[in-house]
Every structure is written in structure tokens, then in C-alpha cells.
Amino acid sequence: MAAGIREQERQDRIAAWLFLSPALIIFAIFLVIPILFALYFSFTDWNGISPPAEASWIGLDNYQAILLQDGIRRADFFKALKNTTYFALGVVPVQTALALFLAVVVNQRLLRFKSFFRTSYYFPSITSSVAISLIFLFLYQKSGLINSILSGATLGLWEPIAWMEDSRGLIHIILGWLGVTLRDGPAFFRTELLGLTIWDWISGPSVALSGIMILNTWTTIGTMMIIFLAALQDIPTSVYEAAQIDGATTWPTFRKITLPLLRPTMFFIITLGLIGTYQVFDQVYVMSSGGPAKTTLTVAYMVYRNGFRNSEMGLGAAIALSLFIIIFILTMIQRRITGSEATD
Amino acid sequence: MNKQSYWTILAMLLLTMLLAACGGGSAEPVATQGEEETGSETSGETAEEPESTSGESEVTELQLMGWASSEAENDRLQEVIDEFNANNPDLNVTLNLVPDYDTKLQTSLAGGSPPDVFYIDSFRLPDFVAADSIEPAEGQLENVDDFYPSLREAFTIDDTLYCPPKDFSTLGLQYNKALFDAAGVEYPTNDWTWDDLRAAAEQLTDEENGVYGMVVSADFARWIAFLYQAGGSVTNSDFTEMTINSPEAMEAMNFYVGLVEDGFAATPAGLDSGWPGEAFGKESAAMSMEGNWIASFLNDQFPDVDYGVVQLPAGPAGEATMAFTVCYGVPAIGENKEASFRLVNYLTGPEGMKRWTDLGLAMPTRASLADGWTAQYPELEPFLAGAENANPWQFRPGFQDVLDTMNDGLQQAFSGTLLAEDVLSNTEEVGTEVLNR
Numbered sequence: 094m095a096a097g098i099r100e101q102e103r104q105d106r107i108a109a110w111l112f113l114s115p116a117l118i119i120f121a122i123f124l125v126i127p128i129l130f131a132l133y134f135s136f137t138d139w140n141g142i143s144p145p146a147e148a149s150w151i152g153l154d155n156y157q158a159i160l161l162q163d164g165i166r167r168a169d170f171f172k173a174l175k176n177t178t179y180f181a182l183g184v185v186p187v188q189t190a191l192a193l194f195l196a197v198v199v200n201q202r203l204l205r206f207k208s209f210f211r212t213s214y215y216f217p218s219i220t221s222s223v224a225i226s227l228i229f230l231f232l233y234q235k236s237g238l239i240n241s242i243l244s245g246a247t248l249g250l251w252e253p254i255a256w257m258e259d260s261r262g263l264i265h266i267i268l269g270w271l272g273v274t275l276r277d278g279p280a281f282f283r284t285e286l287l288g289l290t291i292w293d294w295i296s297g298p299s300v301a302l303s304g305i306m307i308l309n310t311w312t313t314i315g316t317m318m319i320i321f322l323a324a325l326q327d328i329p330t331s332v333y334e335a336a337q338i339d340g341a342t343t344w345p346t347f348r349k350i351t352l353p354l355l356r357p358t359m360f361f362i363i364t365l366g367l368i369g370t371y372q373v374f375d376q377v378y379v380m381s382s383g384g385p386a387k388t389t390l391t392v393a394y395m396v397y398r399n400g401f402r403n404s405e406m407g408l409g410a411a412i413a414l415s416l417f418i419i420i421f422i423l424t425m426i427q428r429r430i431t432g433s434e435a436t437d
Numbered sequence: 438m439n440k441q442s443y444w445t446i447l448a449m450l451l452l453t454m455l456l457a458a459c460g461g462g463s464a465e466p467v468a469t470q471g472e473e474e475t476g477s478e479t480s481g482e483t484a485e486e487p488e489s490t491s492g493e494s495e496v497t498e499l500q501l502m503g504w505a506s507s508e509a510e511n512d513r514l515q516e517v518i519d520e521f522n523a524n525n526p527d528l529n530v531t532l533n534l535v536p537d538y539d540t541k542l543q544t545s546l547a548g549g550s551p552p553d554v555f556y557i558d559s560f561r562l563p564d565f566v567a568a569d570s571i572e573p574a575e576g577q578l579e580n581v582d583d584f585y586p587s588l589r590e591a592f593t594i595d596d597t598l599y600c601p602p603k604d605f606s607t608l609g610l611q612y613n614k615a616l617f618d619a620a621g622v623e624y625p626t627n628d629w630t631w632d633d634l635r636a637a638a639e640q641l642t643d644e645e646n647g648v649y650g651m652v653v654s655a656d657f658a659r660w661i662a663f664l665y666q667a668g669g670s671v672t673n674s675d676f677t678e679m680t681i682n683s684p685e686a687m688e689a690m691n692f693y694v695g696l697v698e699d700g701f702a703a704t705p706a707g708l709d710s711g712w713p714g715e716a717f718g719k720e721s722a723a724m725s726m727e728g729n730w731i732a733s734f735l736n737d738q739f740p741d742v743d744y745g746v747v748q749l750p751a752g753p754a755g756e757a758t759m760a761f762t763v764c765y766g767v768p769a770i771g772e773n774k775e776a777s778f779r780l781v782n783y784l785t786g787p788e789g790m791k792r793w794t795d796l797g798l799a800m801p802t803r804a805s806l807a808d809g810w811t812a813q814y815p816e817l818e819p820f821l822a823g824a825e826n827a828n829p830w831q832f833r834p835g836f837q838d839v840l841d842t843m844n845d846g847l848q849q850a851f852s853g854t855l856l857a858e859d860v861l862s863n864t865e866e867v868g869t870e871v872l873n874r
Contacts, residue, residue, distance in 0.1 A: 142568035165867045258706035386845040404564040
């Protein structure tokens with residue numbers, strides 16, 4: 094009898110591996126091996142044109158060029174990192190909050206046309222990102238819909254701007270209103286730190302980047318809403334009933350019961366959001382190619398640009414791996430902040 | 438037990454499928470070749486051609502890779518190649534026009550199976566040459582001296598000609614006749630100077646109706662014409678030093694940016710357009726400085742716009758324009774280099790070049806064909822005449838960084854967030870770094 098069980102277990106194990114093998118093989122061919130290659134190339138001067146075997150080993154030179162050496166490569170890398178960070182700081186909180194809000198709304202038992210709302214909120218997420226980006230390009234034109242709506246809403250006070258060509262940083266604009274400019278600002282504005290001046294660091298996202306941020310938020314909310322919705326429906330009604338008996342009103346119920354119970358989901362959503370925003374590429378590729386004035390240059394786009402425009406595949410690989418390490422560290426930090434119980 | 442054998446069978450099935458998929462890898466080339474043949478059969482007018490030659494065993498298959506342009510051009514190129522195939526029974530050339538060309542070409546070169554002949558833009562050539570990817574065309578070409586010197590120069594690096602020019606474009610000045618008439622301004626001539634351009638732009642600007650004198654883009658590839666007209670240069674002749682931070686460059690900068698600052702010119706985005714040609718077509722700008730590609734664009738999209746073309750105005754140092762050109766490259770690791778050069782020689786030779794450029798969309802790179810072409814397309818003559826004082830659009834490997842810096846700088850100078858002298862000094866700094874790499 095015992096032998097039969099052991100035999101059964103052994104066969105189960107084999108079956109499990111066999112079932113896993115297709116996914117594992119694909120995973121190895123398309124992910125593990127390329128990642129190892131990228132790691133190798135990041136230590137070479139491969140130009141991406143000649144056969145990879147001709148690339149010569151240059152040690153840490155690529156990493157030095159983007160992290161330590163003064164020059165355009167380092168300046169570009171930190172500019173891209175700055176842009177991407179502003180992108181993430183803007184998109185992730187808004188995206189998470191809006192997705193949660195929408196999920197709570199469409200989860201209401203009394204809401205009519207529930208499936209209509211669920212579908213329409215989810216729709217942007219399943220539409221081709223390239224198609225949406227192209228449509229937004231039109232919306233963001235100087236005489237485009239967004240400018241028309243804004244000037245209509247402000248009774249003509251809004252000056253139409255060509256969104257995707259505007260390289261002014263949002264924080265720079267606000268500082269400008271307060272009368273602070275680079276020309277008559279304090280001298281430390283001009284101090285260089287990692288290839289960029291302090292004034293550049295505090296630019297905030299440019300108007301063009303903000304345009305992509307709005308688009309990105311809009312397209313990703315749907316997926317996150319669905320995940321929140323699933324989690325919301327997982328919360329047993331008995332908990333709410335108990336709260337109701339204790340006399341809890343809507344807001345305390347949400348704050349003290351719904352939110353804590355959503356914590357693991359929240360961790361998941363924020364992680365997804367962080368990774369997604371730090372890797373943003375397609376919308377930049379379609380809408381701005383990194384311009385105007387490199388204010389929409391993101392790290393992921395810079396990888397592509399170096400690999401296929403500048404013939405510096407090795408450098409591109411080094412940037413890609415640096416991006417991986419940055420995302421890894423951020424996720425770790427975020428795990429700490431969101432709390433350990435979330436990781437259970 | 439029954440259940441287990443079911444599992445095993447299923448697993449075996451999966452494994453065999455996987456193995457079959459892996460084994461398919463080696464058979465793949467054969468499969469794609471078959472596809473290509475059927476592809477050319479369905480698309481080409483030479484339906485019988487591949488079949489008639491497939492009987493012989495000595496047919497060499499060649500692939501010509503490029504990017505797609507207008508449909509008329511794609512069709513014409515296919516026709517030229519069909520003619521070549523008909524005259525060369527031992528060769529069968531397949532034309533492969535691909536999207537996302539740069540990526541595709543780069544990966545096929547790195548992967549060791551490049552197409553036998555492919556397009557190379559003059560700006561990208563130094564990168565390919567630095568990677569030893571291109572077989573020099575030196576000594577392989579017929580009647581090299583017939584090519585315009587500026588175009589030969591565009592594909593010459595360290596005194597070696599790498600590939601012959603396929604066709605070319607120069608920058609010219611387009612003007613909207615109706616807008617000129619309405620403003621009572623005389624049409625531009627080939628003898629215009631900067632002052633004439635500026636004065637006309639000022640008179641033509643009618644901000645109330647949303648019309649600007651000119652559309653200019655924050656693009657190094659346009660501004661550089663003014664740089665040469667002012668007598669400046671980007672680097673010294675042997676590419677060891679940047680010379681862009683010069684009084685001449687400053688003059689060109691002030692003129693170009695000044696047009697925007699003073700409100701006589703606007704950027705395409707400011708005119709709700711993706712590129713200057715569109716703004717010109719929408720008649721929101723009375724002048725633009727584009728290459729002859731604008732002619733077919735306007736024909737297609739804005740056939741009602743009545744416009745003329747003259748050469749770019751002369752600056753303080755005289756006339757200058759830019760030549761943008763693409764060549765037919767042969768890979769250094771190619772298997773059929775000799776056959777590839779036969780094809781290249783036909784395409785850029787007098788006969789093939791004439792067939793290709795007779796369409797009027799591309800201009801012949803051979804001076805001997807110029808007269809015939811201008812007789813056929815007199816209205817585009819200023820573009821072709823530009824070949825005489827054109828500068829090549831080719832620098833050193835890695836110059837993309839310099840281009841980016843300059844473009845960003847121009848953009849910021851247009852919006853007033855960066856001073857012209859800072860644009861030049863930034864570009865000089867980046868350029869020096871690139872040249873010293």
C-alpha cells in the first residue's frame with residue numbers, strides 16, 4: 094500500500110515536470126538565454142551589426158560610460174532615468190487610485206448597466222496601444238480636441254499648445270509662475286549632478302511626457318480595475334454584515350475593512366504599475382521618439398535607440414540590465430513599504 | 438493505471454510536438470524560399486519567369502532588400518528587376534520591401550544571413566563601414582565618374598567608395614503661388630538671398646488667417662544648408678575636430694531661429710502638421726524647404742496646391758544645399774558578391790537608372806542622364822540643379838548623438854529656452870566626444 098502511494102507520487106512528479114516542460118522550454122529559449130546573452134553583451138563593444146562573435150570584451154566600460162564618465166551617454170542615461178521616474182511617480186498613484194475607485198463603483202450592487210461600465214472601462218486595455226497612440230497624437234494637436242475642450246471649459250483662457258512638441262517641464266512652468274527662473278534663480282541651479290544640472294533634475298515631466306502619462310494611465314486602468322474587482326468580490330459579505338451590525342457607515346467600512354483586505358492586491362497592482370511604467374516604450378516609440386528635447390526619452394526607449402540607431406548594442410544591453418536592477422531594487426523597497434503581510 | 442497511461446501518452450504527444458517544432462528549424466529556409474517564389478509569382482508580371490528558369494540548375498537566387506516607398510515607386514522597381522531577371526537567366530532577383538527596415542537589416546547582418554543587396558542611407562553608412570559590413574564597390578562599378586561628385590562623396594569613406602548612389606534628393610525652396618499672389622509678393626528666383634527670403638516671409642505672414650511665411654523644422658538636416666550657405670562647416674575635412682561653434686554657424690543660427698522668433702515662420706507642430714510638407718500642403722505656410730519627395734506627396738494629398746520650386750537662397754558665402762541619398766550596398770559576408778555587383782551595376786547603370794528615374798519621383802545620380810530627365814520634368818529642375826552645390830549628409834560613426842543634440846537644441850532655441858550659442862557649444866561638446874571615441 095505504502096509502496097503504491099510512493100509510486101503514485103513519483104509518477105505525479107514526472108507528470109508535473111512533463112506538463113511544465115513546454116512552458117519551461119519556451120521560457121528558457123525566449124527569456125533565460127536572451128537575458129544571459131544580454132548580460133554577456135553588456136560587457137562587450139558589440140555594435141549590433143557585425144556578427145556577435147566579433148564583439149570584443151571590454152569589461153565594465155559600458156557601465157562606466159553610463160554611470161561614471163562625464164559625457165553625452167551618462168547625461169542621456171540620467172535624463173532618461175529622470176523622465177522615467179517622473180513618469181512612474183505620476184502614473185502609478187493615479188492609476189492605482191482611479192482603478193480602485195472604478196472597481197468600487199462597478200462593484201456596487203445597486204449600479205445599473207454594470208456590465209456596460211465594466212466593459213467600457215476595460216476597453217482601452219485591450220485596444221492596440223499603437224492605434225490609441227496615433228489617435229492621441231491627433232487629440233494633442235494644437236487645434237486638436239483636447240485644446241478645444243480646455244479652451245471651451247476655461248472660456249477661452251486656455252492658450253492652445255502643441256502638446257507633443259512642448260518640452261517645458263511642469264515644475265519649471267509652476268516655478269515660472271512664481272517668478273523663479275534659471276536666469277535669476279540661485280546659483281546652485283547650475284550645479285551639475287550626474288551629467289544634469291539641478292535645474293534640469295527638478296524640471297518635472299515635460300508637457301509632452303505628461304501627454305503620454307495621461308494616455309498610459311487611461312489605457313492601464315482597465316486591467317487594474319479588473320484585478321481590484323476580483324479582489325473586492327473575494328471579500329466575504331459576512332465581514333461587511335458584521336460591520337453593519339456594529340453600526341459602521343460606508344467610509345469607515347471602506348477604510349477599515351475593504352482597504353486592509355485589499356492590501357495584497359494593492360501590492361500586486363503597484364508592483365505591476367512600477368514595472369510597467371519603468372519599461373514604457375511603445376507609446377514613446379509611436380508618439381515622440383524621445384523628443385522634444387529628449388524629454389520623453391525613457392530608459393527602455395534609450396535601450397532601443399542605442400541598439401538600433403547608434404550601433405551600440407553593448408551599451409544598450411548595459412542600460413537594459415541597469416534598468417532591470419533599478420526595477421528590482423524599487424520592487425524590494427516597495428515591498429517593505431506595503432508591508433510584509435502583503436507578501437503572504 | 439488507466440489514468441496514468443493517459444498522462445504518459447499526453448506527455449509524449451507534447452514532447453513529439455516540441456521535437457517536431459525544433460526539427461522544423463532546419464527545414465525552414467526551404468519553406469521560405471518556396472514562399473518567396475510564390476510571392477513573386479503572384480505579385481510580379483513575370484509569372485512564368487521563375488518557372489522557366491527553375492528547370493536549369495545554375496540559377497542563383499538573389500535578394501534585394503529595401504524599404505517601401507510610394508506604390509508607384511515600388512511597382513517601378515519591381516519592373517526594373519523583372520527586366521533584369523529576364524536578361525540574366527542565371528540570376529533570379531527577389532525584391533523584398535520590409536517595414537522597420539533598420540532593425541531588420543541590422544539583425545540579418547548580425548545573424549550572418551544578410552540580403553545580397555540592400556539600401557543604405559548615407560548618414561548610416563559610417564556605422565556599417567565601421568562594423569566592416571559593407572563590401573567596397575571600388576573597382577566593381579561601371580563609369581564611376583559619371584556619378585555626381587557630391588553623391589560619390591556621400592558614400593566614400595577614407596577614399597574608398599563603398600556603394601553607388603541609387604537616387605538622390607536635394608533641398609529646394611517650394612513656394613505657394615496663390616499665397617504669393619494674395620500678398621502681392623514676387624515669386625522667388627534661383628538668385629534669391631537670405632534677405633529676400635526673410636523679407637518675403639515677413640510680407641507673407643498673416644497671423645490672423647493662420648498663414649506663416651515659411652515652415653521650418655527643428656532639424657539639423659535643414660539648418661545645415663544655412664550653415665553651409667553661411668560658409669560654416671560641421672567638422673574639419675579629416676573629421677578630427679568639430680568646427681560647428683563658429684561665427685558663421687552663429688550667423689546661420691540667428692537667421693534660422695530668427696525667422697521663428699520674429700514670427701515669420703512656424704514649426705510643423707505649430708501648424709498642426711507632422712512635417713513641413715503637410716503644413717505647406719495645408720497652405721498654412723507659403724514656403725517650405727524640402728526635397729523632391731514633397732512633389733509626390735503634394736500630388737497625392739494636396740493636388741490643388743499650385744506651387745513652384747526654386748533653389749535655396751544664397752547666404753553670405755554663396756549657394757549651398759544638401760543631398761540626401763541612398764545607395765545599393767553589398768554585404769562583406771555575402772555569398773554571391775559577384776552576382777550582387779552585376780545587379781547593382783544594372784540598377785545604377787545608364788539603362789537601369791533611366792528606367793528607375795523616368796518615373797519622375799527619384800532623380801538620376803548620373804550626370805549623363807540629367808538632360809533627359811530635366812526635359813521630361815522641367816518643373817523639378819531646381820532639385821536636380823542642386824546636385825552641383827550639394828553637400829553630402831554623411832559624417833562619422835556614432836554621429837546620431839550629435840544629430841540628436843543639435844535637433845534638441847534647435848527645438849529649445851525655437852521655444853526660447855536655450856540660447857543659440859549654447860546650442861552650438863553643446864553640439865560641439867558632444868561632437869568632440871563622438872570624434873574622440
